[in-house]
Amino acid sequence: MWKVNLGPIWQYPAFVSAVLVSGDTVFAVTEHWLAWNGYISSVVVAALNRLDGRELWRFETSSKNNSAWGARLIGDLVVINDIGGGGVFAVSKSTHAEVWRLTAPSGAGGTALPASDGGTIYVGTGGGYVFALDELTGRVIWNHQTMMYVSGITKCGRSVVSNLFGLERYDAATGDVTGHFNGHDDGRLLTSNLISDGSKVFVTGQDGVRAITC
Numbered sequence: 001m002w003k004v005n006l007g008p009i010w011q012y013p014a015f016v017s018a019v020l021v022s023g024d025t026v027f028a029v030t031e032h033w034l035a036w037n038g039y040i041s042s043v044v045v046a047a048l049n050r051l052d053g054r055e056l057w058r059f060e061t062s063s064k065n066n067s068a069w070g071a072r073l074i075g076d077l078v079v080i081n082d083i084g085g086g087g088v089f090a091v092s093k094s095t096h097a098e099v100w101r102l103t104a105p106s107g108a109g110g111t112a113l114p115a116s117d118g119g120t121i122y123v124g125t126g127g128g129y130v131f132a133l134d135e136l137t138g139r140v141i142w143n144h145q146t147m148m149y150v151s152g153i154t155k156c157g158r159s160v161v162s163n164l165f166g167l168e169r170y171d172a173a174t175g176d177v178t179g180h181f182n183g184h185d186d187g188r189l190l191t192s193n194l195i196s197d198g199s200k201v202f203v204t205g206q207d208g209v210r211a212i213t214c
Contacts, residue, residue, distance in 0.1 A: 002052055004144060006030055007030075007032060012032075014031060022048065026050050027046070027073070030046065032060070040064040040065065065085050069081035069110060072115075076092055086113065087102040090138065104125045107126060107128060109126065111125060111150055113200075115153050120132050121133045122154075128150070129146065130165075132160070148162070156201050156214035158173075161194060167180065167190065198214075
């Protein structure tokens with residue numbers, strides 16, 4: 001139907017890390033290399049008409065230390081994992097501008113696709129943190145240091161669950177740890193992002209797919 005080159009005059013490679021759809025708009029989230037080996041890069045959000053691919057608007061980070069590691073549409077926001085920049089940031093669909101940014105205390109930025117519920121966004125980072133953020137401002141409501149790479153996060157009932165190659169559960173209001181499911185006791189890891197139907201968490205691993213009650 002259509003094909004769009006987001007960077008016809010770009011000198012170096014670029015990689016689309018997420019394609020998101022809202023109504024008649026497609027959002028392409030792209031890591032744009034600014035050097036031949038990608039050691040510096042920016043993140044571009046291009047809003048395209050779903051029917052013909054026509055570009056409606058675009059946003060690009062001003063820093064040269066940003067990278068895109070997946071994204072989610074949450075309300076008015078495109079919430080983007082910035083693994084190279086050490087956190088997560090949000091771009092408004094209505095203002096076409098960055099509205100907030102989280103910089104994690106250490107290590108890599110967002111690695112688990114963000115989850116949300118009732119005005120709160122949940123983020124997991126490669127540097128070993130889980131955050132609950134206010135959707136509108138990015139203010140940290142609570143954080144928990146996992147000491148491990150977070151590959152998945154989801155809200156399930158009154159809990160938040162992260163994947164640390166095994167599952168860790170938190171009280172959604174406080175971030176207190178309330179339980180674990182170690183699917184790797186036999187050496188086979190849980191490796192995927194997480195989704196939930198409100199009562200169960202679904203995860204894939206080295207021995208197949210599991211459904212685990214919250």
